[in-house]
Amino acid sequence: MSDKQPGNNMRSLDRAIDVLEVLEDAPRGLRLTEIARRAGLHVATTLRILNALEARGRVERDETHYRAGVGLLFGAHAYLTTSPLVAAARPVLQDLASETGLTSSVFVRTGYSRAVIARVEGSNPLRYELPIGERLPLHLGAGKILAAHLSDADRDELLSRVAPFVTAGGREMTGEDFTAELDEIRGSGIAVSTDERIIGGRSVAAAVHDRDGAVTAAVQVAGTDESVSEDRLKALAITVRNAADQLSRRL
Amino acid sequence: MSDKQPGNNMRSLDRAIDVLEVLEDAPRGLRLTEIARRAGLHVATTLRILNALEARGRVERDETHYRAGVGLLFGAHAYLTTSPLVAAARPVLQDLASETGLTSSVFVRTGYSRAVIARVEGSNPLRYELPIGERLPLHLGAGKILAAHLSDADRDELLSRVAPFVTAGGREMTGEDFTAELDEIRGSGIAVSTDERIIGGRSVAAAVHDRDGAVTAAVQVAGTDESVSEDRLKALAITVRNAADQLSRRL
DNA sequence: TCTCTGCTTTCATTCTATGAAATGTTCTGT
DNA sequence: ACAGAACATTTCATAGAATGAAAGCAGAGA
Structure with missing residues (x-):
């Protein structure tokens, strides 16, 4: 997804955004393995990121699929109003x-x-x-x-x-x-x-x-x-x- | 902002979300120190997070103030459509x-x-x-x-x-x-x-x-x-x- | 000019984040 | 119903990212 730009620290955060971008570009929910593949990340890493995001409402899941979560609405609202x-x-x-x-x-x-x-x-x-x-x-x-x-x-x-x-x-x-x-x-x-x-x-x-x-x-x-x-x-x-x-x- | 829930790894990601939530709740842009204060984080940490988010369009800044960035729109759109x-x-x-x-x-x-x-x-x-x-x-x-x-x-x-x-x-x-x-x-x-x-x-x-x-x-x-x-x-x-x-x- | 406040950079240390691999689970096809 | 594959989750040792203190800058105000 994003090339490793040298000098950019905060790797896990950067990767979390990679994951989010994958989800944002998908017209429907995706499975873990597929997200990992598209983001170019290890499955275990992807899972941990998804769990962290889910705990904060940034991602939602059903039994098998992940998709964007309600929490993402707040950011858009903030952008549009500020x-x-x-x-x-x-x-x-x-x-x-x-x-x-x-x-x-x-x-x-x-x-x-x-x-x-x-x-x-x-x-x-x-x-x-x-x-x-x-x-x-x-x-x-x-x-x-x-x-x-x-x-x-x-x-x-x-x-x-x-x-x-x-x-x-x-x-x-x-x-x-x-x-x-x-x-x-x-x-x-x-x-x-x-x-x-x-x-x-x-x-x-x-x-x-x-x-x-x-x-x-x-x-x-x-x-x-x-x-x-x-x-x-x-x-x-x-x-x-x-x-x-x-x-x-x-x- | 968010209590340290034990068992939740991915600290930097979690903190980045803290920062985002601060920005989302602010009716106008905030200064670095103020964001750090509200998120309960060290200034240096906050700055690194903001830089990482800004590089990905999730945060915008003018000379002195930070606010939500355009990139946050994508997530909302994804949520609303999926x-x-x-x-x-x-x-x-x-x-x-x-x-x-x-x-x-x-x-x-x-x-x-x-x-x-x-x-x-x-x-x-x-x-x-x-x-x-x-x-x-x-x-x-x-x-x-x-x-x-x-x-x-x-x-x-x-x-x-x-x-x-x-x-x-x-x-x-x-x-x-x-x-x-x-x-x-x-x-x-x-x-x-x-x-x-x-x-x-x-x-x-x-x-x-x-x-x-x-x-x-x-x-x-x-x-x-x-x-x-x-x-x-x-x-x-x-x-x-x-x-x-x-x-x-x-x- | 000096002082205060806020921003940025540097650096050594710690403990988070990582990927391999093992384990467990759910599909698929026969 | 069974075997095999595909997928999801957990475990663990290790690397190095993330951290906070402190120093160095810059700008605002007196």
Whole structure:
């Protein structure tokens, strides 16, 4: 899961997080052996970690399977209520959604993934389920605008993890293709994606900068390829960039 | 924070969770020394834990303060999408809310607190903010129905932590009062609360049992003391109990 | 400038965390 | 029903991670 980064002490804690990440990425419960395999840990070690986490409500189990526990809710709640970014994002998304009629979201990068941290549904709210906290790829959709501003080392690491890949729409991308696209995105400041993560879906995203100019988040509008039609793209690009800039200013 | 339970290995992991819990309970960022103080740990230890957590996105910091990190969202998402209880609760709450017009919730106990794991707003949705994952007391409101079914040891531990206490409405409760009320609640299977956690608020709650008969969750309807009027209580008690039983059967 | 408070680093020691292996348990297929 | 495999748990000796004291820094305030 995570490469052994030299200089990082606290091995058992680090491994516990490995275990948690395995659980977080699984759509259903997993057995001990499988968790150990995916986390790259010894079974005995994995068991001890799971027991410790279970004792604290961070993990739940039935007879045979382990899954995420209720205790994990507290952390998310704390993040959503204390993060200045989340607080700043809400009103911006509200405006963006009512102006465009599209579902508007803010993403943040963590490691080599991203997470939705705030979302306002557009006029036709597709699904009820709130996707906050879903782990999404950094190389597809709005993730690209975040990927485009990675350091060289981080970008290479990302490439080595995902490239080459195929989008949901069937487009094949090599590492070179992807790097080139990221350069383009960085130039224009806008990432447009069609059929990348979901077929029939299209999105427009722009980067949010913190006070130091570092890219910390992305603002996105998304919809079907009909609601985000080709001839709206130019206008949407401007709108989304404005929203992103507005959010940047609020930080 | 957590008593040293003998036989629990994985000390550093356990302490890391102590640190996380401190952060989760803080309405805003905290300084290193303060976190160490609240968690009952040495500053150096606390710092190492925070660094390890920060490296994994579980904690964020600005110049001086630490707070919960984005990485914590993933766990909550995983819990909400994989927990059978959450899945079973949703339709039951939907029915309950439309039948009563009241905000309907399911709570789960973790340690000596509880968490909202599912909620459907009633006819007058008070607040936009989604409270899923909020840590709430076990001795007030719907928490009582969970407290009423604790083991003797756990109940004593809870008492030692909170009793004596005063409700939001100003009622003073000693440990004996509280124990007596819990006995009553256990007998009737229903917990009614007025002005306990919030002034002007009233709720009715019933217990959910798993296959083994253990109490695993609580179903609650809540509103103002006007919307949950005295003369509705009898009918609501039956409705809520039915909902709880229905949920029990789905597990 | 000096002092106080809080943060970070260093270091020797201890005892936690570790993995191999043995033991116990639950599936699977015949 | 049985044998064999796969999985889960416990035990144990050892390595080295985690620990806390103390020293070294940095920043705030007087």
